Amino acid sequence: MGDAVLELSGVTKRYGDFLAVDRVTFAAPKGKILGLLGPNGAGKTSTLRMILGISPPSEGKVAVFGRQPGRSVQRRIGYLPEERGLYRRMTARDTVVYFAKLKGLWSAKAHQRADELLDELGLGHVKDRRIEALSKGMAQKVQLITAIAHEPELVILDEPFSGLDPINQNELEAAIRRLANAGTTVLFSTHTMSHAERLCDRFVILVKGRKAFDGTLGEARAAIPRTVKLESPSDLGFLSAVKGVTKVNPPVEGSTHWDVILAPGADPQTVLAACFEQGVKLTLFDTSPPSLHEVFVTLAGSDVGDVEP
């Protein structure tokens, strides 16, 4: 990938005997939003830490802006860790200024950026309040601001939506979009598929430390067999004999929902035609493409863990 801001090649991370990341390879193109998906324990945070240079890979190579992670690129990266922690006795403004200065901004510029961003994210009225006096949502916004105040070219967000209410989640989504529109590359990890589906240009799915998928949403959908969703009180088992149908999943007890799995290239209309021929009454016929969650469930199999739709 020629314009990649970030490239991982065969990266492995071991903690003693435990294999956290297993030969992962992917790249993040410039100015795009890349989602790193997977259940807890999939190796997302370990991967992010290797990208940040906090923790070295056991094997393989990580390149950020074409260089090894570390001091030379640290100032070009913004980071929002998964578990939020700020100095409770510091004010929101001082917190942003402090981390911006650590990232290389001079005092005047750091103060200016802190004021701008706190106002932009609706925290202007609480900027002189201590962190301990802010709500959880406000504190998380402050933490996001600390990650972007120094105008990084690559922003890494580890589970950014975790613990936020729907309103704050929407605001955060908007902020991430603004960053990408401004040309910033965004890499964020999540186990909530709906955010990723709405935001990401590309996805990397990790399962038990291994890469299960790397591509766009369209590619993801194409990578799994197409499913037609049907609802009927009748027995639709006869559909397994229809040409192009590879499998028919019967409803669970108390339900009338059937999943019909099609072979690649098969036309869903053949299923509908077969139902008409048999005189079966359908209350639902859904051929919409699979959601990211469905893609994930298919790719991850039994290792879905705590992934949310």
Add this chain to the structure above:
Amino acid sequence: MRQVWLIAWRGFVQHATSRAFLFGLLLLPLYMLIGGLLPQASESQLAALGGPVRHFAVIDKTGVMIPAIDAALDRDVTARGLYFLAEYAKENADEDRLKQEKPELARLLIDGDVDSETSLRAIEAKGGVIAAFVELRPYLKPNAPQFSEPYRRFFRVDPPPEVTTAPDLAAAAKPYLSSETLVAGPFGPVPLWAVLVIPHGFLDGSESAEYVTDDTDRIFLREFLRTALDTELKRLRAAAQVPKDAADEIVAAAGTIRTTDPDPEQLGALSNVRQFTVIGAVVVYLLLFMAVFMTANMVVMALVEEKSNRVAELLLSCVRAETLMAGKLFTGLMLAVLLVGVWMASAVASIDILFPTARVIIETLSENVATFEKGFQIFVFFALAYLTIGAFFLAAGSAATSITDAQAIVAPATMVTLPIFMLPIAIAYDPAGMLARVASYLPFFAPFTMMVRSLSAPEGIDILGALVVSIVTLWWMVRLVARVFRANLLRPDSSISFSGFLRDLWRPRQA
């Protein structure tokens, strides 16, 4: 370097403005105040009894000065008695009735200047302090406490015969002055405080009197004797018993009594200068020691908190682990310097205000650290000591995941480092001895040892050697600890034991 400073300054401001730190900062001065006032209270009781009694001997080769000294001693008793009786009367007498019915006694005790010669003569004319008290008694308020006449503070005793005839008087007097041998006092054997030798030539001004003591800094007795001799010489001049043209010279000679300490190097029982020097060094060292421990613990606890709430991870995304560690170390150093500064200032103020007689401690220490070079030398060794121990503690803190874990690791770590802190206390008693010199070259011990030795006058080669050893130790320690620090900082969920921490020092786990 800017990042180190940013981290250090933020930590310093956070801690220095916290209630816990301010509590620790101000509590010690408070203890000093309380600790100072309690002995003061008991001292005031002692003072009411006339203070501690000093026994001295006089070898008077002029044959005329002993009666004068004895008379001065009696007048001293009367003068002190008058002072205490006047204080007692002001507090316990019915002043109006006393002034009305005994105006002369009221003028003496209530309105008079008890230090004046007139008042002294007046009370002598009344038959002494007890006689004056008997006259005062009918005018006391109901339930007035008992009046206790002050004790005589100075007693003249006969000099031991072998001292009187010895060619080297100072050497002969030494066992008596150091309390190894007692002399016969008015109520039994007593230690000898000083020997005053008045030579033949004292009267004509050709020789000085000699005041031999093992405690050159307790000047009360010497000044008392100086005044007594001075007064007697003036009286003799007035009576024309000495040549008039030599009188001025004689008075001057009396004002410059030569003082001799028979063995200034020996730590005698009464040698307060030596004791003060050692006490001063130990006190200063203990303040430095407390500052090191207190601030190192504070920084460690803050690190554990940052680790558990994941601020550490955020910091590591901004700076390298080594930078973070350096920032933390300098936070602790700045806090320690602040603590020591406030504590030292409090100690100096406490001594100056509450224990004027112990000002020699400040004077001795001031003489030792007054120059910029000396002050800088002490600061450098203090900083090296702090950074070395602080790095060790930070590594221990980085291995902990909670305050409880940190305490479980830091407590044994403290015990491991205890000999490093304790040895210099022993060295304070002999800062130029073999033990002190050897410890100056031992890794870890060197900076702590030199903190104490710097308060005296260590040899230049020892300073240089200790500096090299301390810097090399610190460099090695920081390198060793940085690996552990980096490896442990991102392990918020895995706690290790103290033995695990020690293993980590030699073979850190992978971050």
